[in-house]
Amino acid sequence: MTHEIAVIPGDGIGSEVIPAAIEVLEALEVDFEFTEAEAGDHLLEAGREPLPEATEALAAEADATLFGAAGETAADVIIPLRAAVDSFVNVRPARTYPGVDAVKSETDLVFLRENTEGVYAGHEDDLSENLSTLTRVVTDEAAERLAEYACEYAPEGFTIAHKANVMRKTDGRFRDAVARVAEENDVETDEVLIDALAMHLVLRPEEYDVIVTPNLAGDVLSDLAAGLVGGLGLLPSANVGPERALFEPVHGSAPDIAGEGIANPSATILSAAMLLDYLAEPEAAERVRTAVEATLEAGPRTPDLGGEGTTEDVTRAILSRL
Ligand code: ATP
Ligand code: MG
Numbered sequence: 001m002t003h004e005i006a007v008i009p010g011d012g013i014g015s016e017v018i019p020a021a022i023e024v025l026e027a028l029e030v031d032f033e034f035t036e037a038e039a040g041d042h043l044l045e046a047g048r049e050p051l052p053e054a055t056e057a058l059a060a061e062a063d064a065t066l067f068g069a070a071g072e073t074a075a076d077v078i079i080p081l082r083a084a085v086d087s088f089v090n091v092r093p094a095r096t097y098p099g100v101d102a103v104k105s106e107t108d109l110v111f112l113r114e115n116t117e118g119v120y121a122g123h124e125d126d127l128s129e130n131l132s133t134l135t136r137v138v139t140d141e142a143a144e145r146l147a148e149y150a151c152e153y154a155p156e157g158f159t160i161a162h163k164a165n166v167m168r169k170t171d172g173r174f175r176d177a178v179a180r181v182a183e184e185n186d187v188e189t190d191e192v193l194i195d196a197l198a199m200h201l202v203l204r205p206e207e208y209d210v211i212v213t214p215n216l217a218g219d220v221l222s223d224l225a226a227g228l229v230g231g232l233g234l235l236p237s238a239n240v241g242p243e244r245a246l247f248e249p250v251h252g253s254a255p256d257i258a259g260e261g262i263a264n265p266s267a268t269i270l271s272a273a274m275l276l277d278y279l280a281e282p283e284a285a286e287r288v289r290t291a292v293e294a295t296l297e298a299g300p301r302t303p304d305l306g307g308e309g310t311t312e313d314v315t316r317a318i319l320s321r322l
Helices: 014-026 041-045 053-061 074-084 140-153 170-184 194-203 215-229 266-278 282-298 311-321
Strands: 003-010 032-036 064-069 089-095 108-114 118-128 131-137 158-162 189-193 210-213 236-240 245-249
Touching: 003 014, 003 053, 014 032, 014 064, 014 266, 014 311, 053 074, 064 074, 064 266, 074 245, 089 140, 089 215, 108 140, 108 215, 118 215, 140 170, 140 210, 158 170, 158 194, 158 215, 170 189, 189 194, 194 215, 210 215, 236 266, 245 266, 266 282, 266 311, 282 311
Parallel strands: 003 032, 003 064, 064 245, 108 210, 158 189, 158 210
Antiparallel strands: 089 108, 089 236, 118 131, 236 245
């Protein structure tokens, strides 16, 4: 079966790391049809829409999308693209690798972040000259869909992060809905308050495995975890919907190093491995991960990991280890 993949490199290092990931995918014995589309600052600068309708439509129809990064226009690009695949969960694994310096070694976490509502649902108002408000939205439906995904992802159990002791109605609803679905599926859960979790993650991240969180908390805590494991150049992510999904590195367009050919392609290549898992190609996914891990351990490494290798050097090394 041929997998139809939308490819959206975007801005900055997006256009350097996406080709690296495509090279890796093309080296596998899996059939793909790649269709490239444009998005990002460079379109706005040329007087066009940062997210052309054709790009959005492509993501909405492809089996999966591989996205690089957008700069200033990120919110105009990635939020509608995530919506185009109806993605209700943002999957963010953060783990350490042999050979890569980390604040906390032996960290291996996955955040399953609610991806549609909470405080990011966008109901903000200016009520008067000196008063602004934000309405937080939490529905059973979104929490249940997230919980069902979590039960499949982590049948051995997961942690529910919330702040239901203060936000009794919204986080209370979130916690109750997730716990209820877990119980119906015979999946064990434990609970942790978000503020306490932030401290635990710094002191003893090895005690956690899969963490289910509301939207904002997942955003913040997964970046904290990125810091723990050695930086943005390593972190992949998936935005999963009922029928499609979009894969992207956690990092942005990195304008400070764009054009220099030294961006670490690992995050994007690991995002491509998540895409392979999603397309039910687990063996190919494992080959990619193994090749990335071996390269992180033995080198070459890009400057963000203390090396002197280029994006090209690292990509060649990964390809040769496939
Ligand atoms: P954006 O607004 O697009 O998010 P940014 O300035 O926030 O841009 P990020 O891409 O979020 O930049 O990166 C933050 C820092 O991490 C930058 O210093 C960047 O160079 C570095 N960085 C991010 N991704 C990579 C990567 N793949 N390889 C090397 N360094 C990276
Ligand atoms: Mg950024």
